[in-house]
Amino acid sequence: MRGSIRAFVTVEDTGMVTVSEIQVEEQFEDLSPKTTFMGMISLMLRKQPLGSFGAVIVIAMVFMAVFAEILTSIDPEDNNLEYMLTAPGEMFFLGTDQFGRDLLTRIIYGARTALFVGFTCAIIGSSLGLVLGVASAYFGGMFDLIIQRVVDVIMAFPLIILALAVVATLGPGVENVIIAITIPFIPQCARVVRSNALAIREIPYIDAARALGFSHVRIIMRHMVPNVMAPFLIMLTSFLGQAILLEASLSYLGMGVQEPTAAWGLMLQGGAEEYAESAPWVAVWPGIAISLAVFGFNLFGDAVRDTLDPKLRSQ
């Protein structure tokens, strides 16, 4: 450590000595860890190599979704029967489907659908679960009991079965798919958040807040919710991959996103099997896109979980 401290000492009339000014030259070496952007990235690369790899895939997908119009000049919904089922080559990098639509373009636009559904479902589902879980832990008693029984019931349904039952009610389409996927997420997140919130409720500052006469809403939102952010974020990131996979499955069954919107699951449904022999590329690329996306989100989610939950780190 270099540097100097210079003090100006003045003797006042009264004879007392006071230190009027202390000048510190700022030449100390920076001892605190660097928190530059690049520093953070290199730290993450070292600590979470798989998570970083996942993050790269996620960022690439976001990039594809945002800049779809710039990345490709072809209309994803434009039929071009002249070039039906063209093999991958110079003209169409990944080939075309049975309507002559460029597969690369549809995969790029498909990222938009997948991310839109994925993020909307994960964020809404985990946020509602967060509020419900914390409220359930905070109020306890009858309210908690009822919420927990409802959660039990909903969690007895396999994800895709419940989602399909909701689609049966609402009909297919992007908005309905989002509702169908979000509903099963809420209780899952509520259950995890509740068990964490129960421990927080016992900490004296909650009693202190009640003694001060704060409203229930204020205590829940300001004092409890911020303290269960770790399980909330873990659930949110784990929902992202699940939502994308579920949307692809629903679209594949024809119960999800409808033609002519570009969606990966739908691309596999639209004749991928009929043309399996003559045009295998129709069946291959969208599946790779789905797998890579889910893979990326899962790796990223695992890294978030490892970082936020030290108990799980050893596994």
Added chain:
Amino acid sequence: MIKYLIKRLMLLFPTLLGAAILVFFLLRLVPGDVCEIRLAGTGLYADPAEIELCRKDLGLDQPIFVQFFQFLWGYVTLDLGKSMWTGAPITHEISLRFHLTLQVALMSTFVAIIIAIPFGIISAVKQNTWIDYIVRWFAIAGIAMPSFWLGILIILGLLIGTQEFFGEPWMPPIQFKPIWEDPVWNISQLIWPAVATGYRYSAVATRMTRSALLEVLREDYVRTARAKGLVEKVIINRHALKNALLPVVTIISIEFAFLMGGLVVTEQVFNLNGLGRLFVESVGAQDFNMTQQLVMLVVLIFVMMNFFVDILYAWLDPRIRYS
């Protein structure tokens, strides 16, 4: 033990009743009417009197609560009602397809077990070596890959592979024959969907086996076993594995219930006429009677599986049944 069993069994009913309420009222929120769709589906004119007759036939003219109690009463009398689409009794439609789905589910579980347990053990024993990394990547890939896409790839691979080697493409048979009629035919048809779903389900179990075994290997008694000079093989097989497999058994049995869900998509890929396909068709045709009974069947299987796992645990660990 008997007391615990009865107590646990009584807990099943609220869940099942809740599921029945949820499914019944969820499916009746829909605008539209199955009779109108059935009679005037393609925009044709339908006679109002005919629609009325159809509604009466299906019991749709009754108040909704009466319908709900009829639905519940059906479980007491074991009459699940009729399909709104084909008009055939639902029990008949389900029993036609049940053994196919059950067989694929059992085969998938078998595939999952023979992949998950050896790989999980190798991965834990050789922790942080290249074998471990390969197994973990294999498992993560299994979770990311949709089983329907894996199914499509298997079909593609079979077609192209047989074309290369035998000169003519071979496809698994489309027509279903029960295993007791023609085992070779049956297996050659159903092994592919079982592999496609089994691989996916093995992924979670592999990770579970690995982490459970790693945890047990750090226990004191394993160190003692090593200290007294036991061979590593004996330590793993006799001391570690027995304790590590408990959570794995749980995962596998609970996933068995979820297999019914997983098969919804796989049956579509392989064109199997099982329960999953029936479910998708009933959703498409807005056949609510059928949809709700199938959902209830899946929930029942799931709840029962959970029940058996609990009983198994209580049997293995006395602390649970006395608490």
